[in-house]
Amino acid sequence: MARISHKLQTSLEGALAxxxxxxxxxxxxxxxxxxxxxxxxxGAVVFGGSVWLAVLTxxxxxxxxxxxxxxxxxxxxxxxxxxxxxxxxAVKVNAAITFIEYTLTFLVSMAAMVTFIADxxxxxxxxxxxxxxxxxxAIVLSxxxxxxxxxxxxxxxxxxxxxxxxxxxxxxxxxLATIVRTGFHLPILSPAAFTPPNLHFTIGGYVRILAVxxxxxxxxxxxxxxxxxxxxxxxxxxxxxxxxxxxxxxTMLIVGPAIFSLSDPNIEDVSVFTQTMDKLLxxxxxYLGSLVGIFVLMSASAASAQGLQNLxxxxxxxxxxxxxxxxLNQYEVANKPVWLExxxxxxxxxxxxxxxxxxxxxxxxxxxxxxxxxxxxxxxRLVREASKNFSIQKSLLxxxxxxxxxxxxxxxxxxxxxxxxxxxxxxxxxxPILYAAFTYFRNRMGAPSPExxxxxxxxxxxxxxxxxxxxxxxxxxxxxxxxxxxxxxWMPEPVLSKKLLQRDVEIRHVLxxxxxxxxxxxxxxxxQFICETTGARLTLLTVLPEGSEAAQQAEAERYLTSAAEKVxxxxxxxxxxxxxxxxxxxxxxxxxxxxVNLVVLTTRGGSGENNWLRSGLSSKLVHLLDIPVLLxxxxxxxxxxxxxxxxxxxxxxxxxxxEQLLPYARLLAKQFDCELMLICVPVVPESQKYRAPxxxxxxxxxxxxxxxxxxxxxxxxxxxxDGLTARxxxxxxxxxxxxxxxxxxxxxxxxxxxSQGRGGLDLIFMGSVAQQVVxxxxxxxxxIPINRELSE
Numbered sequence: 001m002a003r004i005s006h007k008l009q010t011s012l013e014g015a016l017a018x019x020x021x022x023x024x025x026x027x028x029x030x031x032x033x034x035x036x037x038x039x040x041x042x043g044a045v046v047f048g049g050s051v052w053l054a055v056l057t058x059x060x061x062x063x064x065x066x067x068x069x070x071x072x073x074x075x076x077x078x079x080x081x082x083x084x085x086x087x088x089x090a091v092k093v094n095a096a097i098t099f100i101e102y103t104l105t106f107l108v109s110m111a112a113m114v115t116f117i118a119d120x121x122x123x124x125x126x127x128x129x130x131x132x133x134x135x136x137x138a139i140v141l142s143x144x145x146x147x148x149x150x151x152x153x154x155x156x157x158x159x160x161x162x163x164x165x166x167x168x169x170x171x172x173x174x175x176l177a178t179i180v181r182t183g184f185h186l187p188i189l190s191p192a193a194f195t196p197p198n199l200h201f202t203i204g205g206y207v208r209i210l211a212v213x214x215x216x217x218x219x220x221x222x223x224x225x226x227x228x229x230x231x232x233x234x235x236x237x238x239x240x241x242x243x244x245x246x247x248x249x250x251t252m253l254i255v256g257p258a259i260f261s262l263s264d265p266n267i268e269d270v271s272v273f274t275q276t277m278d279k280l281l282x283x284x285x286x287y288l289g290s291l292v293g294i295f296v297l298m299s300a301s302a303a304s305a306q307g308l309q310n311l312x313x314x315x316x317x318x319x320x321x322x323x324x325x326x327x328l329n330q331y332e333v334a335n336k337p338v339w340l341e342x343x344x345x346x347x348x349x350x351x352x353x354x355x356x357x358x359x360x361x362x363x364x365x366x367x368x369x370x371x372x373x374x375x376x377x378x379x380x381r382l383v384r385e386a387s388k389n390f391s392i393q394k395s396l397l398x399x400x401x402x403x404x405x406x407x408x409x410x411x412x413x414x415x416x417x418x419x420x421x422x423x424x425x426x427x428x429x430x431x432p433i434l435y436a437a438f439t440y441f442r443n444r445m446g447a448p449s450p451e452x453x454x455x456x457x458x459x460x461x462x463x464x465x466x467x468x469x470x471x472x473x474x475x476x477x478x479x480x481x482x483x484x485x486x487x488x489x490w491m492p493e494p495v496l497s498k499k500l501l502q503r504d505v506e507i508r509h510v511l512x513x514x515x516x517x518x519x520x521x522x523x524x525x526x527x528q529f530i531c532e533t534t535g536a537r538l539t540l541l542t543v544l545p546e547g548s549e550a551a552q553q554a555e556a557e558r559y560l561t562s563a564a565e566k567v568x569x570x571x572x573x574x575x576x577x578x579x580x581x582x583x584x585x586x587x588x589x590x591x592x593x594x595x596v597n598l599v600v601l602t603t604r605g606g607s608g609e610n611n612w613l614r615s616g617l618s619s620k621l622v623h624l625l626d627i628p629v630l631l632x633x634x635x636x637x638x639x640x641x642x643x644x645x646x647x648x649x650x651x652x653x654x655x656x657x658x659e660q661l662l663p664y665a666r667l668l669a670k671q672f673d674c675e676l677m678l679i680c681v682p683v684v685p686e687s688q689k690y691r692a693p694x695x696x697x698x699x700x701x702x703x704x705x706x707x708x709x710x711x712x713x714x715x716x717x718x719x720x721x722d723g724l725t726a727r728x729x730x731x732x733x734x735x736x737x738x739x740x741x742x743x744x745x746x747x748x749x750x751x752x753x754x755s756q757g758r759g760g761l762d763l764i765f766m767g768s769v770a771q772q773v774v775x776x777x778x779x780x781x782x783x784i785p786i787n788r789e790l791s792e
Contacts, residue, residue, distance in 0.1 A: 014240030018222045020164045021215030026251045028112035032357035034265040040201040049193025050205030060404040069234040085377040096434035104363040105304035111356040113297035119274040146342035149305040152331035163299035166292040177280040312337040320438040361419040368412040375405030505663040513601040527600040529643040537573040543583040584620040645672040649748040678728040680708040681735040736772035752782040
C-alpha cells in the first residue's frame with residue numbers, strides 16, 4: 001500500500017504486510033455461523049463438519065496459490081493469471097468485483113469494529129431519534145477514516161501500522177489459553193454432518209465461515225514486494241501466506257470448539273468472540289484484546305480505502321475510468337474513490353444497519369468469485385502444460401487445483417442460492433454495470449500506450465492487503481535492480497504519416513463570432529491578420545436568442561456594419577450576418593452553408609475575465625465542428641495592437657490523430673514565414689506516482705523519450721525538406737502544463753493542438769488537454785477536432 005524505500009526481506013514481514021484482512025476474519029465469522037447451526041439437533045456434529053470443510057478449502061486454495069506465485073511474480077497475482085488465461089474481459093470483471101469487495105470490506109470491518117466497541121459499551125445499542133448510536137459511531141468513524149486515508153499513506157501507516165502484529169498475537173494468545181483452560185480438543189469430524197438433515201446446516205455454516213479466506217489473494221500480489229530471485233520471492237510470499245493461514249486454521253480448529261461451547265449467540269449485546277475471550281483470558285487481557293480488535297478492524301477499513309485508491313490509479317492509466325475519478329489531491333492520493341466508498345458505506349449503514357452478518361455472505365461471495373476465476377485459470381494452465389508434457393505430478397496438480405476451483409465455485413453458488421434475496425442479487429446488477437462503464441470509457445479514450453497499461457496494471461494489482469507502511473516502492477523487480485520487463489511489449493516506434501503531412505488544406509473563408517461586447521471584439525484583430533495574410537474572406541456573425549425583438553436585430557446589424565467597415569479598410573472582403581437560435585448550432589449551420597475553413601472567437605483564458613462564453617460555447621463548437629477553431633484569449637487591457645506569428649508550438653504525441661495538425665502547421669508556417677516548434681510530452685511521468693520501482697519508471701521513460709525524440713526529429717526533417725524552419729523538444733510530464741510552460745518560455749505566438757471533440761458528460765468526466773491549455777495559456781490556441789477517418 002504505502003511506499004517506502006526497501007523491499008520485504010522475511011516471510012514474517014510479508015505476513016504483517018499482507019495479513020491484515022485474513023487475520024481479522026476469525027474475530028467476526030463465528031457469530032453468524034453459530035446462529036445458523038443452533039437450529040440443528042446435532043450442533044456439535046454440524047459445527048465440526050463445517051469447520052473441517054473450511055480448513056480443507058484453506059489447504060487446497062493455499063496450495064493452488066503456490067502455483068500462482070511461481071508463475072506470476074510481477075505483482076499482478078491471480079488477476080494477472082486470469083487475464084493471461086481468459087483475456088481482457090477478466091480484467092474488467094476482476095476490477096468490478098474488486099471495487100465491490102473493497103466497499104464490502106469497509107462495511108464488514110467497520111460493522112465488526114462497532115460490534116467490538118458495543119461489546120464493552122452496551123449503551124451504544126440504544127438509539128437517538130430512531131438512529132442507533134452504533135450507526136452514528138460507524139458514520140463518524142467512516143468519515144474519519146476517509147479523511148485520514150486521503151491525507152496520504154504515511155499518515156495511515158503511522159496510525160495503523162502495528163495492527164496486524166497485534167491481532168496475530170491476540171489469536172495465538174487465544175489458542176494457548178484455550179489449550180491451557182479447556183485442553184486440546186479438535187472439532188468433531190463425523191459422516192453424519194454430510195447426510196440429511198444435517199447436510200443443509202453443514203453447507204450453510206461452511207459458506208458463512210469461509211469468510212476466513214478473505215484477503216488470501218493478496219499474497220499472490222505480494223510476491224513482487226520481496227527481494228531476491230523470482231524463486232526466492234515466490235517462496236517467501238508463500239511462507240507469509242502459510243503464517244496467516246496456519247494461524248487462521250489453528251484458531252478455527254482449537255479456539256473454534258471453545259467458542260462453540262463457551263459462548264451464547266443469543267446474547268445480542270456481546271459478540272461470541274468477546275464472550276469467549278472474557279472466559280479464557282485473565283484480566284485485563286480481554287479488554288486489551290478488544291482494543292486490538294477495534295484497532296485492526298479500523299485498519300482493515302482504512303486498508304480497503306487505500307486499495308481502492310490503488311485500483312483507481314491503475315484503472316485510470318489503463319483507460320477504464322475517467323481521469324477525473326483517479327485525479328490526485330494535494331497529498332498525491334486519489335481521494336474521490338475513497339469518498340465515494342465512504343458515501344456508499346454510510347448509506348448502507350443507514351438503510352441496513354451495522355451488524356456484520358448483514359454483509360458477510362455478500363463479502364464472501366465476491367471473494368469466492370475471484371478465487372474461482374483464479375482456480376479455473378490455474379487448472380487451464382496446468383491442463384495446457386500437461387497436454388504438451390504429461391506427468392503423474394501434473395495430473396495430481398490438476399486434480400488438486402480442480403478440487404480448489406470446484407470448492408470455491410460451489411461455495412459461490414451456495415452463497416448466491418441462500419442469500420440471493422438478501423442482497424446477492426446486487427452482484428448480478430453491479431458487475432454488468434461496472435463492466436459496461438469500464439468498456440465505455442476504454443472505447444471513448446482508446447487503449448493506452450503499453451507503457452501506461454503496464455504501470456496501470458501494477459498500480460491496480462498492488463491491493464489493500466499490503467497493510468500500512470509495508471508495501472515497498474520496489475513492488476516489481478527481479479531483486480537485482482532490473483525491472484521484470486520480459487512480459488512487457490514496448491510501444492512501437494511512431495511512424496510519420498507522409499500522406500497526412502502532405503495533405504492539402506486551405507484557409508479561404510474565416511468566420512468570427514461577435515455579440516457587441518468588447519470581449520468578443522478582441523477576436524477581430526487576429527481574424528483580420530489571418531485574412532490579410534492568406535487572402536481569405538471574412539464573415540462576421542452575431543447570433544441572437546430566439547424571439548428577439550426587431551430593435552435588437554437592428555442594433556446587432558448596425559454593430560456588425562460598423563465592425564465590417566473597419567475591416568474593409570484593410571482591403572478584406574467581409575460579410576456580416578445576424579441570425580437567431582442556439583449560437584453553437586447556428587454557427588455549425590453557417591460553417592456548412594458558407595464553406596467556412598476556420599472559426600475565430602474569444603474565450604476565457606488564464607488572464608481573462610468571464611465573458612459571453614461562460615456557458616462553454618468554445619467547447620461546444622469544438623465538439624460540433626470538423627474544422628479548426630482558433631480561440632483568442634481575452635485581456636482586460638484589450639487585444640495586442642498588431643498580432644504576429646513568428647513562432648508556433650505544435651503539440652504531437654506520435655499518433656495519427658495529432659498529425660492532423662501538420663498540414664495546417666505547414667500552411668501557416670509558409671503563409672506567415674514563421675518557425676515551427678514541435679513538442680511531445682512523454683506519457684510516463686518523471687515523479688514517482690506509481691507503485692512500480694523507480695528503475696521500472698525510469699527505464700520506461702527513457703525508452704518513451706528516445707522514441708518520441710526520434711519521431712519528432714523525423715517530422716522536423718520532413719518540414720525542413722519543405723523549406724520550413726522547424727525544431728523539436730521532448731519535455732515534461734503533464735501535457736497541458738508542459739505545453740503552456742514551454743509556450744511561455746519560448747514566447748510562442750500560437751499553440752496548435754488537437755481535441756477529441758468531447759462534449760457533455762464526456763468533457764466533465766474525461767476532461768481535455770486542449771481545454772486545460774486554453775484555460776492556462778495566454779496565447780491563442782488553434783484547435784483541430786480529431787477526424788478519425790483521416791487517421792485510419
